[in-house]
Amino acid sequence: MSQSTVSIVAGGAGFIGANLVPRLLEEGRHVLVVDNYSRGSANNLGHIASDPRVTLIQADVSDRAATAETFRRAASIGTVDEVWHLAANSDIPAGVQDSDVDFKDTFRTTFELLRAMREFGVPDLHFASSSAIYGDLGEQSLHESIGPLLPISNYGAMKLASEAQASAAAESFLRRVNLFRFPNVVGVPATHGVLLDFVNKLAATPDVLHVLGDGTQQKAYLHVSDLVAAMLAVRARKVEGKVEVVNIGPTDEGVTVRWIAESVVARVRPQARIAFGQGNKGWVGDVPKFNYSTARLQSYGWTPKLGSAQAIARAIDEIARQQGV
Amino acid sequence: MSQSTVSIVAGGAGFIGANLVPRLLEEGRHVLVVDNYSRGSANNLGHIASDPRVTLIQADVSDRAATAETFRRAASIGTVDEVWHLAANSDIPAGVQDSDVDFKDTFRTTFELLRAMREFGVPDLHFASSSAIYGDLGEQSLHESIGPLLPISNYGAMKLASEAQASAAAESFLRRVNLFRFPNVVGVPATHGVLLDFVNKLAATPDVLHVLGDGTQQKAYLHVSDLVAAMLAVRARKVEGKVEVVNIGPTDEGVTVRWIAESVVARVRPQARIAFGQGNKGWVGDVPKFNYSTARLQSYGWTPKLGSAQAIARAIDEIARQQGV
Numbered sequence A, B: 001m002s003q004s005t006v007s008i009v010a011g012g013a014g015f016i017g018a019n020l021v022p023r024l025l026e027e028g029r030h031v032l033v034v035d036n037y038s039r040g041s042a043n044n045l046g047h048i049a050s051d052p053r054v055t056l057i058q059a060d061v062s063d064r065a066a067t068a069e070t071f072r073r074a075a076s077i078g079t080v081d082e083v084w085h086l087a088a089n090s091d092i093p094a095g096v097q098d099s100d101v102d103f104k105d106t107f108r109t110t111f112e113l114l115r116a117m118r119e120f121g122v123p124d125l126h127f128a129s130s131s132a133i134y135g136d137l138g139e140q141s142l143h144e145s146i147g148p149l150l151p152i153s154n155y156g157a158m159k160l161a162s163e164a165q166a167s168a169a170a171e172s173f174l175r176r177v178n179l180f181r182f183p184n185v186v187g188v189p190a191t192h193g194v195l196l197d198f199v200n201k202l203a204a205t206p207d208v209l210h211v212l213g214d215g216t217q218q219k220a221y222l223h224v225s226d227l228v229a230a231m232l233a234v235r236a237r238k239v240e241g242k243v244e245v246v247n248i249g250p251t252d253e254g255v256t257v258r259w260i261a262e263s264v265v266a267r268v269r270p271q272a273r274i275a276f277g278q279g280n281k282g283w284v285g286d287v288p289k290f291n292y293s294t295a296r297l298q299s300y301g302w303t304p305k306l307g308s309a310q311a312i313a314r315a316i317d318e319i320a321r322q323q324g325v
Helices: A015-026 A042-050 A064-077 A092-097 A099-120 A154-172 A194-204 A224-236 A257-268 A295-299 A308-322 B015-026 B042-050 B064-077 B092-097 B099-120 B154-172 B194-204 B224-236 B257-268 B295-299 B308-322
Strands: A005-010 A030-035 A054-058 A079-085 A124-130 A176-182 A184-186 A208-211 A221-223 A243-247 A273-276 B005-010 B030-035 B054-058 B079-085 B124-130 B176-182 B184-186 B208-211 B221-223 B243-247 B273-276
Touching: A005 A015, A005 A064, A015 A030, A015 A042, A015 A079, A015 A224, A030 A064, A042 A054, A054 A064, A064 A079, A064 A099, A079 A099, A092 A099, A092 A154, A099 A124, A099 A154, A099 B099, A124 A154, A154 A176, A154 A243, A154 B154, A176 A224, A184 A224, A184 A308, A194 A208, A194 A257, A194 A308, A208 A257, A221 A224, A221 A308, A243 A295, A257 A273, A257 A308, B005 B015, B005 B064, B015 B030, B015 B042, B015 B079, B015 B224, B030 B064, B042 B054, B054 B064, B064 B079, B064 B099, B079 B099, B092 B099, B092 B154, B099 B124, B099 B154, B124 B154, B154 B176, B154 B243, B176 B224, B184 B224, B184 B308, B194 B208, B194 B257, B194 B308, B208 B257, B221 B224, B221 B308, B243 B295, B257 B273, B257 B308
Parallel strands: A005 A030, A005 A079, A030 A054, A079 A124, A124 A176, A176 A243, A184 A221, A208 A273, B005 B030, B005 B079, B030 B054, B079 B124, B124 B176, B176 B243, B184 B221, B208 B273
Antiparallel strands: none
């Protein structure tokens, strides 16, 4: 691989990007990270932020002119052959309250990135979609061939809308699109999510951990190291068709919020008690139980190294150290 | 029904609206038609435009302030209990060329209507979605439970994006959402579509009808009278769940472009010859063959009065008269 091959990673200074960028550098690539630093931070990238093959640009890819300028900068470095689109709102309740949030950060980022890819002739898109596009289908197995897709949050809606845009772009001008439907992902640098939330709550009120909902919600969790490995494995496949849709996740059925809360307390504040709320939904847009099928991913010969419980256990320890507790 | 019950029909001065509004008036409703007249026209509504129970507003519902003003006007007439969202770009190739077209006319209209429905407490949405959300799934039966949904045009993408938004809104603040996945619909007042296109081409060049593609594309067609009847039948059902997704279409497998071309020529210019193009796609975003399942709709006890061939035959005659040929 020539040194002049460039990956653009949108939202690359966030949680996923910080774990992906080092892997792209290992391939010999130059990486242009574009991030508006609304949730991401150059600090997340640590020492790689100063790697000469990393270019950091603070810009909002929901803005057309800023996105074009970012692509011009990338093209001046070398041949840009792929965009990793990781930019999104990650605060689901905020997006339910105000639809403008997911519109701008989750939908419009995809829209403008696709316009720039067409203008600059960038052929491949790897998109961080979400299991939230499935909505609340109860006990049904959520595999890639199921429908109808009825997301219950604006976050899920704008992820599905982004998939739809990317699919149309594949027909019209892209060479390849990978739509990665993420599960709940844990690890560091943690910027949001249930583990960071619990750790921070215990720091604020050491005697009690207040949990939204009754704790029976059950979800599958993947460690970010496995997530990145899965995406790279799918990207390396020579597949037929222009659009690949794949659920990424562990092979188990997940763990409950109660188990997570108990694990965080045991690691951070063993003396704290846990106070549960009512109902099995934490907030509008939260899905109580997930039966998330990763059969397709497994059929590609890939399995995660860590199951949900192991991923959570490792991430709690990583986040506790990150937060200095 | 009180005279003060109001339906808002967005895009109501277009082809579908002109056929729907009279049926809503028959229910005793007041109807507020909002249309930007980009493709719609008050002329399409004929004598009902002057009915005292019809309020016509020229406004673009992709604009937030204009939409809020429209809803204020509707609320001043009576209790607004439903929105029919028929506004969309209908020029699929234009939307493939420039993604801003479907973004504004198909996506953003839904986005702003939903914001206004929340603000004004309007509970029910009836949305004109499309079979285009399925993309090109080959010979597979396109039923509502199939996935993944991979539209191949920005039109299809923004229709799917609109479904997704409406689904999230149902979870958060709406009472009921009907997502009607339209087939190809024919009838008058024709504003676009293959029949009007063929009739107009023959008026311009009476000796030959040039057809995009080789004529083997096969699609199902529904007459607009049946489409409106189906939507009203689904709306009248007392269903469980907040979101209904239903394919609307005839029960047959459709007719070919060749058959349509021959039928138009026979009615309009019997001496004209037909010149076919290459390939079985007319344009990017066109799906060559559709196996569109309407089993769900039939399970509700509804079937169309006209099959594809009958619908086309009637519509050719209606359009020929509309165009004065």
